[in-house]
Amino acid sequence: MNIVGKEDKRIFNERSYNLFDKIVWLARQDLQLEKVAIDFYLNTDNVLDDDSLAEVHYFPHNKIKYKIFIREELSKTEFVKKILHEIVHVSQFESGLLSRGDNGAYKWRGKEYTRNFYLNFPWEKEARKIELLSGDYVARARKI
Ligand SMILES: [Zn+2]
Numbered sequence: 001m002n003i004v005g006k007e008d009k010r011i012f013n014e015r016s017y018n019l020f021d022k023i024v025w026l027a028r029q030d031l032q033l034e035k036v037a038i039d040f041y042l043n044t045d046n047v048l049d050d051d052s053l054a055e056v057h058y059f060p061h062n063k064i065k066y067k068i069f070i071r072e073e074l075s076k077t078e079f080v081k082k083i084l085h086e087i088v089h090v091s092q093f094e095s096g097l098l099s100r101g102d103n104g105a106y107k108w109r110g111k112e113y114t115r116n117f118y119l120n121f122p123w124e125k126e127a128r129k130i131e132l133l134s135g136d137y138v139a140r141a142r143k144i
Pocket of ligand 1: 085089123124127
């Protein structure tokens, strides 16, 4: 597992990832997450489920509260979408809308969800909305 970047550094800059870096910066501004510590990781086969393209892991008691894991082999478009998607989940955790119970089950607005199908979870529906804005984020990032 390679650490791509930490929240206080410009991430992705050792590759042609400058654009992604700017997109992350924009999304963090839009969602008021500038002060939230997030680490990003690529090449995460040992972490991600087989059918998972990206995930955010939440460590409420750690200095770095969020770790976002992303598959490196994604297309640029998918990569941008998944970054934005996972940052929305960070925002949901930060606001307290999304949380996890002691049993590991997700809670949304205090209600526990255990049997619902993954894609229908309300926090997933919300996170997928920002994926539709990925083109806007790319355009804004190119102007920075
Ligand atoms: Zn999600």
